Amino acid sequence: MSGDSWAVAVDFQEVSNPPMQFDFSKKVDRIRAPRTMRGDINGNLVPEKKENGGVKKDGDGVDLAEQSLLNKLIRRTLVRNRNQVEVQQNDPSSPLYSVRSFEELRLKPELRRGVYTMGFNRPSRIQENALPMMLAQPPQNLIAQSQSGTGKTAAFVLAMLSNINPANKWTQCLCISPTYELALQIGQVVEQMGQFCPDLRLAYGIRGNRMERGVKLQEQIVIGTPGTVLDWCTKYKHIDPKKITMFVLDEADVMIATQGHRDQSIRIHRMLPKICQMLLFSATFEDSVWKFAEQVVPEPNIIKLKREEETLDTIKQFYVVCREKEDKFTALCNLYGSLTIAQAMIFCHTRKMAAWLAENLSLEGHQVALLSGELTVEQRAAVIERFRNGKEKVLVTTNVCSRGIDVEQVSLVVNFDLPVDLDGNADNETYLHRIGRTGRFGRRGFAVNMVDSKHSMDIIKQIEMHFNRKISKLDTTNLEEMEALIS
Structure with a gap:
């Protein structure tokens, strides 16, 4: 894919060490390091070290966002998941539909080529059940549980890429993630899977990515963190939320554990049209996550992993x-x-x-x-x-x-x-x-x-x-x- 096709031309060869400055199209000046990042001795951006409330004294607590990023970095291929998938359909009378191959999904040729280039030969367990629901017409809402490495990100990226109309030069798909680094990881998948889609454009709604107030984005997909995406929809008017046709909320369990993200996500959700397709993903589903999911995703289909x-x-x-x-x-x-x-x-x-x-x-x-x-x-x-x-x-x-x-x-x-x-x-x-x-x-x-x-x-x-x-x-x-x- 040529660099001119993208709002953000990012070198993703070493996504774990994103460069200090990114090259943007003329609408986007430059990106600065978010407050959660710091420069190392080589000038690379690395996450600020956190001392979260752990167990006792100098016990190592588990930072959920860092753990999620770590799992994405170390899982280059799909894990072999033995969990059985439990599907709860919003319409029980609808036939239960799953796929065993990407050909069954009738994808656009350029998307199918992108999927195969990424090394996905056949759908993973979560993809078999989730993709037919995400690609269905009329659109269906989905709440899905899946651990990192099971192909969850690739599934909703494929849904976003299938949903957009490249001829329309406005934002159609919004994806929010709890951290800057996780947003970059999703963007990498979009770039890889969409590499044969010449008119596809992607923008990052992350802190430091500044644009002139009132300028409308022409990028069909925006991936970002809740605070910046909310500002882009309200304060700066870069995105018209009424034109969004798909809203993806990733890492919901991490999201609600991060101060402010839960309320910002709900505010974004309230601005979206009722016909907007809602997709929510979480590795775990404690009561607090379910309560949040029910606020954001009306009349959902539900995919859960039976405990292993x-x-x-x-x-x-x-x-x-x-x-x-x-x-x-x-x-x-x-x-x-x-x-x-x-x-x-x-x-x-x-x-x-x-x-x-x-x-x-x-x-x-x-x-x-x-x-x-x-x-x-x-x-x-x-x-x-x-x-x-x-x-x-x-x-x-x-x-x-x-x-x-x-x-x-x-x-x-x-x-x-x-x-x-x-x-x-x-x-x-x-x-x-x-x-x-x-x-x-x-x-x-x-x-x-x-x-x-x-x-x-x-x-x-x-x-x-x-x-x-x-x-x-x-x-x-x-x-x-x-x-x-x-x-």
Whole structure:
């Protein structure tokens, strides 16, 4: 696609390090670094490091927006999702329609070519069910749950590209995302999928992208953050919201966790015509997300992922009784010496403990990678990529890595510190995410929990009760017992 076809000519070859200045068409002067970004020593923009309320003291809290961006950066291909998809249709009498190939969707030839060029040979699980609804005539609203990496972004981008009329030189599709970086990621997909659409134009409604007041955008698609998009619709009149035919709200769970974004999103929604198609996506659907979705998406079709409980069926769970961190380390070394381990992930509660453990494992001759919230999102993605490629065999991490990282070779997960919530009780959801890093795709895996106090033993009992699964005691000094239990 020629640069002249775009409102924003961005070099997306290294989207994790966007350039300091972008080239724009004559209507858009330049972009400055948003307040959430800072320059590194090379002049690249990187996210400002955040110290979010985590667990305790220097425990690593999980920033939802950063986690979402990290997942997008490290997932270059579709993950193999085993979840069953549950579809709830707004009109139960309508025939349930899904597709097994992109040919069935009767896409424009240039869009189908873009899809295949991106490496999508057939629709993913979420795409099979969502695309027919998003492309239906008359338009249908949709609320969909899907983890990052399942082809969700490609699905709604394909819907936007199918929806627009390139001959109309005004904004027809609005997509809002909680952060600047996530908006750029969506834009990259638009550029890749729409590369054979010569009249397609895209603009970014992000802080720093300034235009003369009252100038109407001619770009058919606008991707941005809620605050800037709201200003473009109201204060600066760059967009006529009454002409919007599709509204996409991505990362809804992250959106409502970000101060101000929820109200701004609702204000944008209220300006749109009733015939506008509404699409909302979220990785999780807690009560607060459902309440928000119901405000934004009237009469929706709903696609949910059934919870993947079977993950635990392929994972053998153990606990090891220790006294202090040195005992834990000895038990870990015994374990590593007894098992045939492809790769291992070890979870710690604090950055300090993770750094201590990584250093001591390195001294023992292990190839170790360290991952914690001190790193930028881009640095974390680089560490995970090295681990995925097998350049390091052990990944020591805090909670920043407990979700969404699929490495097939991981056969052992160790909870060096057990996951607890702010009240000191078992954090069952984090436990499931952690040990779910092993036993991927039906392979057998092992999860070992280090118990160093009566309180941590209580945590093990709480986890057993919650999942209704037995966690067996393991004596790492008894080689014969270990062989019998793990065989």
